[in-house]
Amino acid sequence: MELARFLHGTSDTRTGGQTLTHGRAYEAFGNVFFGGRRRQVFTRLARLSGARPGDRALDVGCGTGYLTLCVADAVGPTGSALGIDPSPDVLAHARRRAVRHPQCAFADGIAEDLPGPDGGYDLVVSSLMVHHLPEDVRARAAAEMYRVLRPGGRLLLADFRPPANPLARHLVGAVTGPVMEHNPVHLLQPLVRDAGFTGIETGDLHPWIHYVRAAKPTDPGTPAGPGTPGASAAPGERA
Numbered sequence: 001m002e003l004a005r006f007l008h009g010t011s012d013t014r015t016g017g018q019t020l021t022h023g024r025a026y027e028a029f030g031n032v033f034f035g036g037r038r039r040q041v042f043t044r045l046a047r048l049s050g051a052r053p054g055d056r057a058l059d060v061g062c063g064t065g066y067l068t069l070c071v072a073d074a075v076g077p078t079g080s081a082l083g084i085d086p087s088p089d090v091l092a093h094a095r096r097r098a099v100r101h102p103q104c105a106f107a108d109g110i111a112e113d114l115p116g117p118d119g120g121y122d123l124v125v126s127s128l129m130v131h132h133l134p135e136d137v138r139a140r141a142a143a144e145m146y147r148v149l150r151p152g153g154r155l156l157l158a159d160f161r162p163p164a165n166p167l168a169r170h171l172v173g174a175v176t177g178p179v180m181e182h183n184p185v186h187l188l189q190p191l192v193r194d195a196g197f198t199g200i201e202t203g204d205l206h207p208w209i210h211y212v213r214a215a216k217p218t219d220p221g222t223p224a225g226p227g228t229p230g231a232s233a234a235p236g237e238r239a
C-alpha cells in the first residue's frame with residue numbers, strides 16, 4: 001500500500017535495505033504515529049543511552065535527525081553528534097533543523113559499513129532503523145557498531161514493537177506494511193549479544209518502542225558473555 005511504500009521508501013542499491021525518500025512527510029507521520037508523545041519518547045531514549053556532556057555520539061539511520069538532536073542536547077557543546085543515513089532527502093531535512101546545534105552534523109552512510117575509525121565513538125544510538133535492514137546484514141551492522149565504539153562505549157538500539165493485540169497488530173500491518181506488523185524486536189537482544197556487547201538491558205517505552213542497551217567490554221579481548229569478569233561497563237556508566 002502507498003503509506004507502507006512511503007514509510008519504507010525505496011530499495012538502496014548499496015544495502016538492499018529500504019531508505020526513506022520523503023523527509024517532510026515522514027516527519028509529519030512521526031508526530032501522528034507517537035500520538036503527541038514523540039518528544040517524550042525520544043528524550044527518554046537519549047537519557048537511556050547514557051549520553052553525557054563531551055561524548056562523541058553516532059546515530060545510525062538517523063532519518064530526519066529527531067534522536068540525533070536529542071542526543072546533541074545531551075552531549076552539549078563539548079561533545080558531538082553525527083547522524084548518518086543513506087537517504088539524501090532525510091539528511092537535507094535533518095540539516096535544516098539542526099542549524100542551532102553546531103555540535104550536530106549529518107552525513108551519508110550505511111549501518112553495515114560505518115564511517116569512522118575503530119573506537120572513534122563513546123556512544124552509538126539507532127532508532128527505528130534495524131527493521132529497514134535485510135535480515136542477512138543485521139549482524140554485519142551490529143559488528144560495525146561494536147567496531148566504532150571505544151572499549152566501554154555504550155549502545156542503544158530501539159525499534160518498533162508490534163502491538164500484542166492481534167487486531168491492533170493487523171491494523172498496523174494494513175497501514176504500515178508487513179515489515180512492521182511482524183517486526184521481530186525480540187531478536188535485537190541476541191543480535192547485540194552475538195556482536196560481543198555485554199551488560200545488556202532491554203525495556204519497552206509506550207506506545208510502540210522496544211529498546212536494548214549494552215556496552216562494549218572495557219577489555220574487548222575478554223570473551224563476551226554474561227558474568228564474564230571485568231568484561232562489561234554497565235550501560236550509562238563511563239568506563
Ligand SMILES: C[S@@+](CC[C@H](N)C(=O)[O-])C[C@H]1O[C@@H](n2cnc3c(N)ncnc32)[C@H](O)[C@@H]1O
Pocket residue numbers: 012015017018019020030060061062063064065066067084085086087090109110111112126127128129132133
Ligand atoms: C523509520 S526511519 C527512522 C529514522 C530515525 N532514526 C527516527 O527514529 O525517526 C529508518 C531510517 O533508516 C534508514 N536506513 C535504511 N537502510 C539503512 C542502512 N542500511 N543503513 C543506515 N540507515 C538506513 C532509512 O533511510 C530511514 O531514514
